[in-house]
Amino acid sequence: MGKRCAIGMDIGGTQLKAGIVRDDGKVLYQCTAPTLAISGREALLGQIGAIANDLKGTADEWDFELAGTGIGTAGFVDLNGTVAEATGNLPGWSGTRLKEEMESRLQVPVRVDNDANAMAAGEMWLGAGKDAEHFIMITLGTGVGGSIVHDRRIYRGREGFAGALGHQRVVIEGEACTCGQRGCWEQYASVTALRRLMVTKGVQASTAEELFEDLRNGDPAAMSVVDEYARNIAVGLANLIHVFNPSSIIVGGERLRLRETPCSSRFGDT
């Protein structure tokens, strides 16, 4: 063991993360770059291909056998590895045959999944879901992502689109959502929603970090924001508990960010 590896990539609306992962799950190298989100499909495909090729070269240098490249991307990914429907954060990504495109560019096997499913797979393998048979993963970021794990397998539904937990409706005529509905949970529980709440409640803090600092200092406005935000998150979780009867719910998100290495200056610096 130890001479086999795969490239893992996580394509978010704002950040792209990539790494070389050994077959025991150890991340040998990880880097990040701002996602070329608004430059359109070709630019983003080019960026993903260039970074993956770079990592492939590194794996070769290290004399590793490369099993292929796995990609988790925001959006609805079908069972053939096509991004059937993109989120509002990745314009032009809808309809991208990501698996096909990357296999022809990289000449290695490629598998594509939704980003929250990929995170759930990671947590199930080596993280907070290691011992759970049935769990729900939610990711709080620009939106709210979700993944359903049943009998230690990701539940995909008919077309692969299951787990869009952020689009459960929690308010009948609520805030407009990027999906076209109103009152989706992600309009209340995402980090975007938290920021909106901070503005409407008039807190001094401008980042989540500052907000939690104010909270520790007993600031009443900060307390009110955190209380309402926690309540918003809990409403959706209580629904999910009724539907799935899980043993645990794993919450991930951008506030858990670690220190990162930029991929390479030619891909854009962080």
Added chain:
Amino acid sequence: MFEPIRGYVKKFSLSAYNRGAGVAIRKAVLGNAAGVIGAAKLLLDPQK
């Protein structure tokens, strides 16, 4: 952040058969690497 969330989940589910009892609400532990590790796992340990 997790304590108030747990508190509200408990509160909401008390009046609904107390289904929230016994559900662990926990923080993801792999942070930023979770998606990268999970995506790589699609190749290292392929399952549907």
